[in-house]
Amino acid sequence: MTRAGRWIEDATTRLNEVIVSRPRTVVVAFLLATAVFAGGMTAVETQTNPTEGFSEDLPEQEALDAIENEFDEPFTAETERTQLIHDGNDVLTREETLTMLRLLERIDSREDLHMSSANGAATAIAGTIDPSAETPAEMRAAVAGATDAEFRRVVRRLSENPGFSAAVSDDFNPTEASASTTITVIRHDVPQGGADLQSIQTDVRTLANDEPADIRTFGTGIINAETGRVIADSLLIVMPVVVVLLLGFLVVAYRDPIDLALGLFALLMTLIWTFGFLGFSGIPFDQQQIAVPVLLLAVGVDFGIHFINRYREETVQGYDAVPAMRTAANQLAIAFVIVTVTAVFGFGANVTSGLDPIRNLGIVSAVGIVFTFLIFGLFLPAAKLELDRLRERYGVPEFGTTPIASEESALGRLLAVSVSVGERAPAVFVVLLLLTGGAFGAYGAGVDTTFEQEDFLPPEEEPGYVEYIPEPFAPSEYTVTETLSLLEDSFSASQDASLTVYVEGPFEEDHALEALAAPTDDPPDTLAVGEGGRAETTSIVTVIRSHARNDEEFAALVARNDLNGNGIPDRNLERIYAALFDSPAASDAGRYLTDDRRGAQVEYTVESGATQSEVSADGRQQADRYRYAATATGQIVVFDAITAIIFDSAIQGLVLAVGLSGVFLVITYGVLEGMPMLGIVNVFPITIAVTSLVGTMRFLGYPLNALTATILSIAIGIGIAYSVHITARFVDEYRENGDVATSLRTTLTGTGGALVGSMLTTALGTGALGLAITPVLGDFGVLIAMSVFYSFVISVIALPPALFLWDRLRSGSPTAETTAPVEPTGDP
Template sequence: MSRAGRWVEHATTRLNGVIVSRPRAVVLAFLLVTAAFAGGMSAIETQTEPTEGFSEDLPEQEALDAIDREFDEPFEAESESTQLIHHGNDVLTREETLTMLRLLERIDAREDLRMGSANGPATVIARSIDPSAETPAEMRRAVAGTTDTEFRRVVRELSDDPRFSRGVSDDFNPSEASASTTITVVSHDVPEGFDDLQSIQTDVQSLASDEPADIRAFGSGVINAETGQIIADSLLIVMPIVLVLLLGFLVVAYRDPIDLALGLFALLMTLIWTFGFLGFSGIPFDQQQIAVPVLLLAVGVDFGIHFVNRYREETVKGYDAVPAMRTAADQLAIAFVIVTVTAVFGFGANVTSDLDPIRNLGIVSAVGIVFTFLIFGLFLPAAKLELDRLRERYGVPEFGTTPIASEDSALGRLLAVSVTVGERAPALFVVLLLLVGGGLGAYGAGVDTTFEQEDFLPPEEEPGYVEYIPEPFAPGDYTVTATLNLLEEEFAASQDASLTVYVEGPFEEDHALEALAEPTDDPPDTLAVGEGGRAETTSIVTVIQSHAESDEEFAALVARNDLDGNGIPDRNLDRIYAELFDSPAGSRAGQYLTDDRRGAQVEYTVESGATQSEISADGREQAERYRYAATATGQIVVFDAITAIIFDSAIQGLLLAVGLSGVFLVITYGVLEGMPMLGIVNVFPITIAVTSLVGTMRFLGYPLNALTATILSIAIGIGIAYSVHITARFIDEYRENDDVAASLRTTLTGTGGALTGSMLTTALGTGALALAITPVLGDFGALIALSVLYSFVISVVALPPALFLWDRVRSGSSAAESADPVVEA
């Protein structure tokens, strides 16, 4: 051991001496800190908007926000409005219309619902019957006073009115005056900064559910309410299962009720510290954060099993409690530090992401791992000593004090198989593993990357196991996904894939409209859907042309100011705009040109079947063709930008985690043991495990999404613990007998048994997330469990040949001098 290594060992020994000599003081200090962190738990804020934070600071999102803020979209839900979706066989009958108007009347009567106005097919019909009708009550009376024949005649006459047609489903039949779905938008008069829209929308939904018809309230508040419910329900489903699984394996691992209670209490402390930090830091608790307690429980169980198992290995040799704890603490302290630092690198690598939710997940999980180390590395041994003293004083018997595995056990013999195989042809074995891992990594490079709002929402049809979940753990009813699917089906024509370009410029300049129309002549492929390969657009230009076709006076005005005769005016644009906005087409014009004439939006129809990335790329190319500053936007473009960042975050996090872990391990083993190459040996198994995981993701169809993008770096953080523990124990044994094979067998039968127990608890515990209601959490749970299994198996399989090869290289390549053909290979 180097001088620096001896200094570190001496410092560690002194610290452990304090722990074992003053355990009561250590326990008391940790309990006081736990009480302080418990106070922060009450300050935790829950983030219920599914995709909030992902698009922050994106230029595409800023352009979309500007469109939402500056343009008038009469039938799209704004942040201060609620959509009423009326669905049935025919919702344009007189009776169904009266049902909608009665609901609006009830909403209007509730002052706390702050109804400002309502716009939809029912209100348009009522005002057509009686233009003086202003309130829902007056509209209802107007419709009630007509006959069915008169009512249907009015509906037929409104078929070409965009105020009416935009609110009815695609199956609207003008001749029959029928449609299966309508949308009515209720705006709410709320002050600036009002943050209780969720309660308003849920109250509106409650009123709608009282109606005999199928009317659903929908909006951001409803989505946020169900997202909050999903978070609570997911925790209520997952955490008990995790705890039951952990309890079952801890019973097997500890086999002693007092040790079991101590391990569970340490896990509880870990959660209290972490959630207290969450509250004090102001980081919101969102769906991604549900993974944090599961990960910390998994790592905590790993630490606990290792400590108790190593302590028992000493006690069964006849050592008293204090010397046994000193030995266990001295041997495990460095391994725990290494595991903690590499786990922080793995989890914390997500801090570099440009997406706030992923960055927050990295911060909280990294801090939580440090807390786990402190509690299980300092508190647990002190509490264990104090409890053992108390049970000895009061004569409490011990129920299980032997290690999990031994050389004579079936598990020990199984784990030691890789030693025998690895000793025979280590170089060949290492090369084979590298080829397999490299091949799987190359295959996995084609894994899909996605970002969709549906990832955060429950499926329309809940999994079959949900019906067997008893109260109070049974989840509630969810409607958001079904409503979204209904809107997608019934309003497909109006929701066809489209792209918007937001253009900023002085649109009263003579050439402004020509500049807005020019890029449509030769667009990229996915936008060339019009006649002759032109773009099919809707903009202020097309609104002017459409109004000119129906208004001769306006057409003459346009013609007088159209110098080149192409139907686009080239001068006096301010007068043309004034005439247009004062006409019946004014509301339509307001959707494509702002009041200050400084902003315009151009909507593009895109090729059916084009992918999100193709549309986004062509949209950005098209935006660059405008003379004015232009930004391609829309949900497709924003989600594509987020998808690109998710992929970059995954790769960046993986490289950072591997790089930092590798450098740290090389330096650590070089300083402590004078064996820097052991750092490379440690990283070797986890690298193969991660490449295997990526290949498996592609094969099984798991994409990189808002949460699984973190899986690669987190797999490093969790998985490297297996190789670190094996290597740390190997070094201790190797110092004593200088025999690689014997040291590995002792390591794999001793530490390997604890690793097997922690692997099972970690894999099944984190795998319980697969039962979460939302797809994004389910995928994450399945993949994290798979990564744990891969990390354990590959560490046990890959480390023996790698260590045999390391020993031969370290001993001066004696095998090469004797021309050993296997080593030369």
């Protein structure tokens, strides 16, 4: 050991001496800290908007926000709007229209629902029948007074109206005047301090359910309400399973009710500290954060099993409690610090992400790991000593005092097999493992990256196990995903197959409209869906042309100012706009041109089957062709931008976690033991484990998404603990006897037994997330469990040959092994 290493060891020994000599003081201090953090738990806020935070500061999202704020978008669900989705065989009959208008009348009569306006197929029909009808009651009276023939003529006439077309489903038949689905959007003028949108939309849903027709309520408030229930239901399903699994393994590992209670109390303290930090820091608890308590419980169990197991290894040899705890604490302290720091690097690497939810997950999980180390590294041994003294004073018997595995046990012999195998040809095994890991990594480089709102929502069909979940753990009924599917199926043209370009410029200038229409002539492939390879667009230009066909006076005005005869006016544009906005087409014009004439949007129809990345790339290329400043936006483009950031975050987090962990371990082993190459040996197994995980993800079809993108760096943070614990124990044994094979066998039969227990608890505990309601959490749980298993198995398999090779390289002889204890002095 180096001089610096001895100084660090002496400092650690002095700290551990405080723990074993003044355990009661340590226990009281931690209990007081727990009380403080418990106060912070009351300030924890739940983030119910599933995609909020992912698109913040993106230019594409800023353009989309500008569109939603500046344009009159009557059929989109925004913050203060509620969608009523009317579904049936034919919802454009007079009777079904009256049903919708009657519902609007009931909503309008409720002052607490703050309805300021409503736009949809029913209101458009009523407004055409009687242009003077303004309230839902007047509109209902107008429709009720119309004949069936008059009603159908109005619907046929409205078929050329873009606003009406956007409000009816794709199967709209203008000849039969029929459609299976319509959308009506209600605007709410909620005063400052008034009711929140969630409660308003819940009340609207209650009114809609009273109607005989199938009218669904949809909007931001409904999504947030169900997302909140998803978070609560997922926790209610997952956490009891995690607790039961961990409890089962703790019973096997501890085999003593008092030790078991102590371990569970330490886990509870970890959660209190972490959630208290959430409250004090103001970081919201969202769906991603559900993974944090599961991870911390799994890591805490790992620490607890190691400590109790190492303590028992000393007590079974006849040592008293204090000397046994002193030895266990001294041997495990450095290993715990190394594991904690590398876990912080792994979890904390996500703080570099450009997405707030992933960054917050990195912060909270990294802080939680530090809390776990403090509680299990300082509080647990002190509390264990105090409890053992009380047991001895009151004569309480011990029920389990032996470690999990020994050299003579079947588990010990199984774990030691890799020592015999790795000793024969270590270089060959190391090269073979490197090639295997490289092959997995090369294959896994093609793993998909996605970002979809549906990832955060419950599946349309509940998993089969849900029906067997008893109350009060049974989840709620959800409608959001089913409603989204209905919208996607019924309104495919407006839901998915479109892209928007937001254009900023002075649109009163002559030729401004020509400049707006010019880029449609030769668009990129995914936008060339019109005749002759032109783009199929909807904009203020198409609204002007449409209104000119229906209004002779307006058509004459356009013709007088159209210099080249293409239907697009080239001068006196402000006069054109004034006439347009003072006509029945004003609502359509307001969708595509702002009141100040400084902003316009152009909607493009997209080639069916085009991928998100293809559409986004072509949209950005098309935006660059505009004369004025233009930005491609829309859900497709925003989600594609987020997807790119997710992939960058995953790779950046992985590289950062591996790099920081490797540098830290090299420095640590160099300073402590004078053997820096042990740091490289430590990173070797986890690197292979992560590349194997990525290859498995691609093979099984798991994509990198908003949560699984963190899996690579988190796998480093969790998985490296196995190689660190094995290496740390190996170094201690190697100091004593100087023989690699003997040291490895002792390590794998002693520490290896504890690693098996912690691997099972961590894998099954985190794997319980697979039962979560939302797919993104389920995928994350399965992959974490898989990464833990890979990390353990590969550490047991890869470390023995790597350590044999390390020793032979150190000694400069392919067969050099010493039989007497040595004091290593450093790498060559």
